[in-house]
Amino acid sequence: MIDQTMIPDIDPIALPAPIWLLKFLLLLTFTLHILAMNVAVGGGFVAAFTEYFGRKKKSQNHFELSRGIAKMLPPFTAFTITLGVAPLLFLQVLYGQFFYTSTILMAWPWLSVIVIFILAYYGYYIFSFRWEKLNGKRFWAVLISATMLATIGLIYVNNIVLMLTPDKWKAMYFANPHGTHMNFDDATLIPRYLHYIISALAVAGVVVIMWGMRKLKSDEQLGKWAIRYGAWWFLIPTFINIGVGVWWLIALPREFMLMFMGGNQLATGYFLVGLASIFVCIMLMFVGMNASKPIGKIMAAKLFFLITIVTMILMRHELREAYLKPYINWDAVQTEPQWGVIIIFALLLVGGLITVIWMLKKSFGKPAIN
Numbered sequence: 001m002i003d004q005t006m007i008p009d010i011d012p013i014a015l016p017a018p019i020w021l022l023k024f025l026l027l028l029t030f031t032l033h034i035l036a037m038n039v040a041v042g043g044g045f046v047a048a049f050t051e052y053f054g055r056k057k058k059s060q061n062h063f064e065l066s067r068g069i070a071k072m073l074p075p076f077t078a079f080t081i082t083l084g085v086a087p088l089l090f091l092q093v094l095y096g097q098f099f100y101t102s103t104i105l106m107a108w109p110w111l112s113v114i115v116i117f118i119l120a121y122y123g124y125y126i127f128s129f130r131w132e133k134l135n136g137k138r139f140w141a142v143l144i145s146a147t148m149l150a151t152i153g154l155i156y157v158n159n160i161v162l163m164l165t166p167d168k169w170k171a172m173y174f175a176n177p178h179g180t181h182m183n184f185d186d187a188t189l190i191p192r193y194l195h196y197i198i199s200a201l202a203v204a205g206v207v208v209i210m211w212g213m214r215k216l217k218s219d220e221q222l223g224k225w226a227i228r229y230g231a232w233w234f235l236i237p238t239f240i241n242i243g244v245g246v247w248w249l250i251a252l253p254r255e256f257m258l259m260f261m262g263g264n265q266l267a268t269g270y271f272l273v274g275l276a277s278i279f280v281c282i283m284l285m286f287v288g289m290n291a292s293k294p295i296g297k298i299m300a301a302k303l304f305f306l307i308t309i310v311t312m313i314l315m316r317h318e319l320r321e322a323y324l325k326p327y328i329n330w331d332a333v334q335t336e337p338q339w340g341v342i343i344i345f346a347l348l349l350v351g352g353l354i355t356v357i358w359m360l361k362k363s364f365g366k367p368a369i370n
């Protein structure tokens with residue numbers, strides 16, 4: 001028997017856009033958020049290890065790369081935040097009655113995100129702007145900041161998973177109404193979190209490869225080294241993540257796991273496309289990292305990697321819909337589209353993205369063509 005008493009009523013004000021459009025925009029902006037987050041968090045950890053290896057091996061290549069990543073971390077941290085605001089709005093519009101309640105249950109950890117974030121962001125600025133001066137302390141500066149950002153990710157995963165299980169809320173609240181809960185007793189939480197953080201390392205590996213591709217023209221030796229180094233950062237976390245993904249899958253309640261194994265055609269389809277594309281991506285990356293002209297293969301690998309990320313995000317969405325199915329009747333949700341506002345939003349989103357792409361090209365340049 002489902003206890004609906006803990007779920008607030010749906011807002012009586014009709015939704016300002018069709019549900020399909022709100023869900024599409026949620027998924028689109030979340031994809032952008034997670035990609036930026038991967039560079040900010042994964043990039044921080046890769047920079048820290050690169051500093052460590054550089055010092056151990058006394059390798060100039062490592063230091064050059066560390067300096068290169070240092071320049072990327074502050075802007076990508078800013079992108080993570082700004083690209084997080086949009087999905088936050090869509091999440092509240094679509095799933096507010098779940099998201100607000102879980103947020104209240106873990107109010108203090110949730111609010112602590114602001115403080116942790118400011119400290120981490122500051123650390124990244126110091127790492128970036130005082131790179132030379134920090135010298136021996138660079139490893140710690142970037143490692144501590146990246147760990148703080150990863151902690152924010154952990155708090156997010158706790159909340160996003162807790163909002164899926166309204167049946168737990170009542171007992172949690174009456175056991176402790178002070179808003180200090182986390183959600184670690186959910187068996188899916190750790191594999192879900194690890195899946196995100198490990199894939200952040202893989203995405204950061206791809207960013208290192210792109211950095212290497214740009215260097216090929218000015219310094220071929222450094223460029224080739226970075227392509228291989230980045231490819232290992234992509235490959236090793238990706239292999240580990242295949243195992244973690246299986247762990248997440250089997251940690252899911254049985255009916256949700258079976259959704260991806262034929263129980264739901266769409267979810268199974270996403271899963272199969274995601275699996276196929278990651279295997280093609282791995283193969284292309286292996287060939288590309290050893291090729292004398294790597295760019296074409298690596299570009300193709302990136303495309304398949306992006307397909308994998310998108311299919312994983314779609315799977316995650318199907319999973320949320322399945323969890324919340326007993327509690328939401330989408331047909332009963334009223335909508336009154338405000339097309340004028342939607343068009344302004346779409347124009348600003350496109351304009352904003354064009355500005356960001358232009359800015360990235362100006363700041364980090366284009367890859368050398370070979």
Ligand code: HEM
Nearest residue numbers: 030037080081084085087088091149152153156157160196
């Ligand atoms: C750098 C710090 C951040 C990190 C590492 C991070 C990481 C993550 C991760 C891993 C998730 C997935 C949670 C899950 O599916 O279980 C997530 C979701 C989300 N993040 Fe971030 N995040 C950060 C900052 C922010 C900020 C500041 C905002 C808002 C302004 C934001 C907005 C969101 C939203 C709305 C979702 C959920 C989207 C959905 O469930 O559809 N994030 N974040």
